[in-house]
Structure formats: C-alpha cells, structure tokens
Amino acid sequence: xxxxxxxSAPAAQFLTSQWQDWDxxxxxxxxxxxxxxxxxxxYYHHGIYLGxxxxxHYSGLCAGLHAGPVEIQTLQRFASGQRLWVESARQVRFxxxxxxxxxxxxVGENQYRLLTNNCEHFCNWCLYGExxxxxxxxxxxxxxxxxxxxxxxxxxxxxxxxTA
Numbered sequence: 059x060x061x062x063x064x065x066s067a068p069a070a071q072f073l074t075s076q077w078q079d080w081d082x083x084x085x086x087x088x089x090x091x092x093x094x095x096x097x098x099x100x101y102y103h104h105g106i107y108l109g110x111x112x113x114x115h116y117s118g119l120c121a122g123l124h125a126g127p128v129e130i131q132t133l134q135r136f137a138s139g140q141r142l143w144v145e146s147a148r149q150v151r152f153x154x155x156x157x158x159x160x161x162x163x164x165v166g167e168n169q170y171r172l173l174t175n176n177c178e179h180f181c182n183w184c185l186y187g188e189x190x191x192x193x194x195x196x197x198x199x200x201x202x203x204x205x206x207x208x209x210x211x212x213x214x215x216x217x218x219x220x221t222a
Contacts, residue, residue, distance in 0.1 A: 091154030093145040093181050096137045100210035101193060104181040105136050106161040107144075114161045116177040118170045125170035128161075128180065151186045160184045173198070 088094075092107040105115030113136040117126030133142075150157065161184045169175055178191040 088144055089154060091150070091152075091157035091185075093185055094133075094136070095143045095145055096140045098138070098140070100206065102178075103136075103138075104177040105131075106157060106181055106184050107133075108158060108161070114165060116167075116170055116175075116180040118172070118177055125168070127166055127168040127170070128164045130165060148186070152184075157184050 088107055090107060090109040094105045094107050094113055095102050096105075097103075103115070103118075105113040108114055108130065111133040112130055113133055114128065114130050115136060116128050117131075136142075152160065161180075164180065173194050175189070176191055176194070178193055179189045182191070183189040
C-alpha cells in the first residue's frame, strides 16, 4: 500500500487547493469519484476516477488539434507519463456514486469547447453541479498568458496530430 502525501499546488492558480502526489510504483487506493489532475504542456488536464484504474474525462485536445469526446481511459493513459494529483480542497456536492453517474451520463458527448466546455468544466459539473474552469478564468484575466499557453502547447499538439 502506498503513502499519499498532501502537497502544495504545482501552479499559482491552485494555491488554495491541496494535492496528493501519485506514486506509480505503489499500489493505489483512491476513492471513486475523486477529481484527478495531471500536467500537460502549459495547462492542467482533469478527470474523474472510476475505480479499477480507469478515468472518465473530456479528451478535448489531448490527442492533437482535433477535439475529442468524453471518454473512459486507463489511469496511466490519462496521466500520459506525467505526475498525477487528487484535488481534495473543496467539499464535493454529490455522493461519490452520483459523481460517477453524472460523469458516465456524458460519455460520448462531443461538444468540447476550450473556453466554455473543457475537461475542467466537465469535472466541476460532475462534482459540484457548476460548469466552470478556474484555468479559463485565470487565462482570460491575463491575455498574454493565453498566448504563452498556445505557444507552449502548439508543438505538442502538432506532434500528436501528425502521429494520429
């Protein structure tokens, strides 16, 4: 069994949250319905843990420049070789089974919109009944941050599109 330690957030926009570091080498025991977050090129990707090493998430731009649907993936594929955190700061509005039900009800949905319906909007809707994204709010409050994000993410997006 692994020890999961609480840590400070990896980025300024999450300073009020507590995070738990995921140890890939150890046996994992995380509650179903947990809010998982992993780092990508310049942003954070969000998903809901289903148990049995599976995650439901809005795949969005994870596979390249073409937006993907809400889908179920393995935990390791979701993390994509990056560090993984469990967000635990906010009180979840719904019971864990209801979080899972809400997440699964949207599997196959293909209405991804970076600014209005992304992976973070999806997770917040599942957990709190609020479709919102702190990342979008922070980026739109600082327009140059959006440009920096695009410049950081573009090489990875182009590479994934070319190999798809």
